[in-house]
Amino acid sequence: MTTQPWTATVLSIFPEMFPGPLGHSLAGKAMERDLWRLAAVNLRDHASDRHRTVDDTPFGGGSGMVMRPDVIGRAVDAAREGGAQGPLLYxxxxxxxxxxxxxxxxxxxxxxxxxxxxxxxxxERVLEARGFEEVSIGDFVLSGGELAAMVLIDATVRLLPGVIGDAYSLEEESFSGGLLEYPQYTRPQVWEDRQVPEVLLSGHHERIRAWRQAMALEVTRRRRPDLLGEMTGHNPRTVGAAQPSADPERG
Structure with missing residues (x-):
């Protein structure tokens, strides 16, 4: 029995927006290698009238239109019958x-x-009836969920086995250990009178590891102290009190 690759099924009135950015870079190359698949479903295909209507006026009044539960319900059911797996995300x-x-x-x-x-x-009824999990990519409003879906899918696809060649790099990224990532440097060694921190040139792996950990803590303390409050054993008021060298905030 052949195992189907990880598959993202997208329900949208603009299926032509996909794959969009997902067809390029890491996600695009991984798709070409069949490490994951994308199915874009046109919600209008599940409308019941000749105009392929997917929305209607809201009960109780108000501006704008609301997407119909019957259309979405049929689209979800058809996707499931077609073999789509995984959680329903709105x-x-x-x-x-x-x-x-x-x-x-x-x-x-x-x-x-x-x-x-x-x-x-x-x-709201279709969200409840089909058990949708609502997901946000930030405290702002977009014109539609397509761009948000691309963000969600990209963030997930890059974690699939084989998508990123160096799996170790995933362990060093922001949020992977509850912290933001430490600052990175490359050539030239001196640029506009700014030098690469000496510790990174030392070749001493343990010192480099300790420096990076200290910098990750300091950057997180300054920019996202809320993350430290979620970590067991870390106090956002005290973590990073010992200032590491080459503070990226001071340049």
Missing amino acids: LSPRGRPLTQSRARQLADGPGLLALCGRFEGVD
Whole structure:
């Protein structure tokens, strides 16, 4: 029995937007190698009238239109019958924030189904009836869920086995250990009178590791102290009190 590659199924009224950026760089190359697959479903194909209507006016009044539950319900059911697997995700600014740990959970599964909302949103009944998980990529509003779905899929696909050649690099990234990533440097060694920190030129792996850990803590303390508050054994008021050299905030 052949195992199907990790598959992202996207429900949208603009399926032509996909793969878009997902067809390039790491995600695109991985798709060419069949490490993952993308299925874009046109929600209008599941409308019941000749105009292929997917929305209607909201009960209770108000501006804008709301996406119909019957159309979305049929689209979800058809996708499931077609073999689509994984959790149902609705990209919404009121959803739980997307995190690196959630992306890893999704990468460990068989795939996902992402609903891209438009207009004023989606009828609440279909979200409840089909068990959608609402996911947000930030505290802002987009014109639709397609770009958010691409962000979600890209964040997940890059964690799939074989997509990134150096698996160790994933362990060094921001959020992988609860911290933001330490600053990176490359050639030239001196640029506009700014030098690469000496410790990185020392060749002493343990000193470099310790410096990077200290810098990751310091950058996180300054920019995202909320992350430190979530880590066991770290106090955002005291972590990073010992200032490491070459502070990136001071240049």
